[in-house]
Amino acid sequence: MEKALEILKELQNISPSLAEIVKVNVFHVPDHYFEEIPNKVLTTVFLHQDEKITDQKVPEGYFDDLSNKILARIRNSNIESAEDEIRAISPILFSIKDKNVFTVPENYFENLKGKIIDKLSDREAKVISISSGRKWWKYAAAAVVAGGITIGSWQIFNNRSTTENGDKVLTTSAKIPDYIKLSFQYKTPEQLENGIASLSNNEIATYLEKHGNIMDDDILANDIDPNELPDTKDYLMNDNTLNNFLNAIDLHDSNKNIQ
Amino acid sequence: MTQIQNDQELLELFKNPATKEQAFTGIVKKYQEKLYWHIRRMVISHDDTDDVLQNMFIKVWKGLENFREDSQLYTWLYRIATNESLTFLAQQKKRSSLSLSDDENGLSNQLKSDTHFDANKLEWKLQLGIQSLPEKQRLVFNLRYYDEMPYEEMSRVLETSEGALKASYHHAAKKIEEFILNH
Numbered sequence: 001m002e003k004a005l006e007i008l009k010e011l012q013n014i015s016p017s018l019a020e021i022v023k024v025n026v027f028h029v030p031d032h033y034f035e036e037i038p039n040k041v042l043t044t045v046f047l048h049q050d051e052k053i054t055d056q057k058v059p060e061g062y063f064d065d066l067s068n069k070i071l072a073r074i075r076n077s078n079i080e081s082a083e084d085e086i087r088a089i090s091p092i093l094f095s096i097k098d099k100n101v102f103t104v105p106e107n108y109f110e111n112l113k114g115k116i117i118d119k120l121s122d123r124e125a126k127v128i129s130i131s132s133g134r135k136w137w138k139y140a141a142a143a144v145v146a147g148g149i150t151i152g153s154w155q156i157f158n159n160r161s162t163t164e165n166g167d168k169v170l171t172t173s174a175k176i177p178d179y180i181k182l183s184f185q186y187k188t189p190e191q192l193e194n195g196i197a198s199l200s201n202n203e204i205a206t207y208l209e210k211h212g213n214i215m216d217d218d219i220l221a222n223d224i225d226p227n228e229l230p231d232t233k234d235y236l237m238n239d240n241t242l243n244n245f246l247n248a249i250d251l252h253d254s255n256k257n258i259q
Numbered sequence: 260m261t262q263i264q265n266d267q268e269l270l271e272l273f274k275n276p277a278t279k280e281q282a283f284t285g286i287v288k289k290y291q292e293k294l295y296w297h298i299r300r301m302v303i304s305h306d307d308t309d310d311v312l313q314n315m316f317i318k319v320w321k322g323l324e325n326f327r328e329d330s331q332l333y334t335w336l337y338r339i340a341t342n343e344s345l346t347f348l349a350q351q352k353k354r355s356s357l358s359l360s361d362d363e364n365g366l367s368n369q370l371k372s373d374t375h376f377d378a379n380k381l382e383w384k385l386q387l388g389i390q391s392l393p394e395k396q397r398l399v400f401n402l403r404y405y406d407e408m409p410y411e412e413m414s415r416v417l418e419t420s421e422g423a424l425k426a427s428y429h430h431a432a433k434k435i436e437e438f439i440l441n442h
Contacts, residue, residue, distance in 0.1 A: 023405075
């Protein structure tokens with residue numbers, strides 16, 4: 001093996017005489033020891049578990065309250081209890097947890113929020129039904145569409161040039177995309193609002209899938225107080241943390257973003 | 260059969276209560292010999308090795324659910340085996356109230372009491388030389404010399420920089436060489 005040769009060369013450089021010694025295993029193992037280990041270990045594991053239970057004295061009324069205690073623990077189970085558990089099982093594993101054993105790519109934490117929100121956007125686009133009562137999403141969608149149309153309108157207005165006789169004309173109409181052309185019909189904010197209201201959920205969803213990412217980030221960023229965000233550790237450990245957080249935050253202020 | 264399953268498969272099977280035992284048996288079978296020898300070279304006696312090996316696998320059973328898969332299973336197992344061996348040696352030291360150097364002599368005495376021990380044979384001299392090293396150097400020497408573990412991996416097991424491990428191995432080999440030449 002290349003690895004073995006490399007190691008042998010290394011030892012030859014350090015100590016040629018040591019490298020000369022033929023590797024002989026001086027230790028002896030009882031016959032069939034390795035064949036029996038798996039069963040032996042499994043038996044020990046289970047005996048060990050039994051011992052733990054039988055060794056304990058059961059306080060009076062212990063079993064009456066056991067189910068409630070377990071349920072309470074399940075409800076309260078969080079990262080800390082998992083940490084306590086691994087600390088009890090193996091202190092070295094616990095100490096490794098926060099050290100560089102689990103290496104983190106450079107700038108990982110700086111980019112984490114964006115990554116999660118991107119993932120979240122993907123997931124929400126697939127899972128959330130717009131008509132399911134999650135109003136904020138609808139508002140967000142409307143905001144994105146309104147943004148698109150408004151930008152479109154702005155482009156149009158800026159692309160108009162004035163003819164010699166003072167009439168404004170469009171100079172780039174041949175290149176104008178359909179959704180911008182749509183904005184021509186909206187002359188007033190009221191008309192624009194009515195136009196948005198007339199869009200179907202599917203149209204909004206399709207638009208969001210194509211153009212929603214940047215606007216999603218902005219809307220979420222405006223509505224989330226960074227001080228209220230769950231700890232990074234929490235959502236690293238538990239996929240549900242961020243979902244729970246998003247379900248809990250108050251996004252009805254998204255109205256503000258809609259014009 | 261399931262003996263040569265890869266770690267990922269074994270970890271997945273372990274998550275399922277129906278295949279948990281099967282996965283655990285697979286892990287034991289796959290790593291038992293490597294881990295046995297790693298422990299044996301540290302604690303010397305077979306019976307002590309057997310105890311340490313079983314204890315470490317009990318911890319593996321309990322801790323595997325919390326095992327973070329961004330770390331290699333192999334590295335994790337070696338780390339537990341190392342930790343358990345060092346804990347065992349520390350307990351032994353405490354029990355017999357011996358100093359560090361006395362403890363090393365204790366391990367050397369264990370070697371000498373082996374029925375197959377032959378002081379004239381080079382391989383036994385080598386073992387005595389290894390036992391004369393401080394624990395950490397002994398670990399590094401064994402992992403490199405016998406297990407042929409790359410420094411990168413060893414640094415994850417022992418939580419020590421590769422540079423320090425290389426230096427440690429160098430010192431260990433030199434000391435053993437000196438020991439053999441003088442005995």
